Amino acid sequence: QQPVQSPQAVILREGEDAVINCSSSKALYSVHWYRQKHGEAPVFLMILLKGGEQKGHEKISASFNEKKQQSSLYLTASQLSYSGTYFCGTSSNNNAGNMLTFGGGTRLMVKP
Amino acid sequence: DTGVSQDPRHKITKRGQNVTFRCDPISEHNRLYWYRQTLGQGPEFLTYFQNEAQLEKSRLLSDRFSAERPKGSFSTLEIQRTEQGDSAMYLCASSLMMGDSPLHFGNGTRLTVT
Numbered sequence: 001q002q003p004v005q006s007p008q009a010v011i012l013r014e015g016e017d018a019v020i021n022c023s024s025s026k027a028l029y030s031v032h033w034y035r036q037k038h039g040e041a042p043v044f045l046m047i048l049l050k051g052g053e054q055k056g057h058e059k060i061s062a063s064f065n066e067k068k069q070q071s072s073l074y075l076t077a078s079q080l081s082y083s084g085t086y087f088c089g090t091s092s093n094n095n096a097g098n099m100l101t102f103g104g105g106t107r108l109m110v111k112p
Numbered sequence: 113d114t115g116v117s118q119d120p121r122h123k124i125t126k127r128g129q130n131v132t133f134r135c136d137p138i139s140e141h142n143r144l145y146w147y148r149q150t151l152g153q154g155p156e157f158l159t160y161f162q163n164e165a166q167l168e169k170s171r172l173l174s175d176r177f178s179a180e181r182p183k184g185s186f187s188t189l190e191i192q193r194t195e196q197g198d199s200a201m202y203l204c205a206s207s208l209m210m211g212d213s214p215l216h217f218g219n220g221t222r223l224t225v226t
Contacts, residue, residue: 002154030212041116041203041217042155049212087154089215098143098207098215099168102154 001025003090005103012078012110020073020106022088031064031071032089032100035082042087045073078110114138116218118204124224125194132190133221137206144187145215146179147203155203161187162209194225 003024010018022031030049034042048064048071059076075082085107089100117136125131137144143162147155158177159169163184176194181187191198201222205215 032214034215034217041219042215044214044216047212047214089154098213099145099157099160100155100215101157102147105152105154 002101003088003103005086005088005106007106008104009107010109012108014080014110014112015077016110018075018078018108020075020086020088020108022071022073022090022103024069024090026069026090026092028064028066028069028071028090029093030091031062032091032098033062033071033073034087034089035084036087036105037084045086075108078108080110080112083108083110116204116206116216118202118218118221120221121219122222122224124226127194127196127225129194130190130192131194131223132188133202133204133223135187135189135204135206135218136185137187137204138216140208141206141216142184142209143207143213144181145205145207146187146189147205147217149201149203149220150199158189191223194223196225199223199225 006021032047033045036042062073064071085105087102087105089102119134145160146158149155159179161181176192179189201220203220205217207213
């Protein structure tokens with residue numbers, strides 16, 4: 001079953017923060033986050049594994065709440081280059097071969 | 113690392129025709145995946161290979177779809193008797209075999225069935 005992402009879309013001014021959520025009805029082993037710009041391939045941001053860890057990547061970080069089967073992506077001090085559609089992809093076990101089930105995406109637009 | 117390459121970038125075909133797409137993964141990646149993406153949606157899993165073995169295929173995948181990965185290198189995805197509903201972006205991705213390896217996507221093949 002597809003994970004649910006919220007919000008579906010968000011508009012920010014440069015420098016503002018945003019949080020994108022990804023919720024699953026199934027127990028999760030891993031959550032992947034990708035960003036896709038219009039007409040381009042999805043680009044990997046980070047992976048979070050079962051264990052409730054938090055990871056950081058420049059001004060983009062993420063958390064994984066295993067009990068709630070949720071992950072959140074945090075974008076701080078947003079830049080114009082952050083614009084795009086963000087997808088979470090989930091896997092339910094470590095033998096799933098990274099066969100990810102992707103959410104419907106969150107469209108982020110950062111304005112000057 | 114030259115990235116994942118897909119060919120062609122665009123394909124326009126008439127309903128009922130067969131089409132074949134090619135994907136060349138990153139050379140050291142054992143795993144190769146095919147996904148389909150329609151406008152405004154996330155990628156939908158189709159099938160995946162570990163080396164030359166096709167290990168999983170989506171239950172939603174019609175029998176008109178077939179994929180191969182001879183010798184564990186490049187892969188082809190064939191769609192027979194195309195239908196208008198097959199119009200989509202077909203994405204190929206590859207990864208290492210470790211469970212926490214990211215997927216590296218190609219730029220996709222956009223299929224339009226008229």
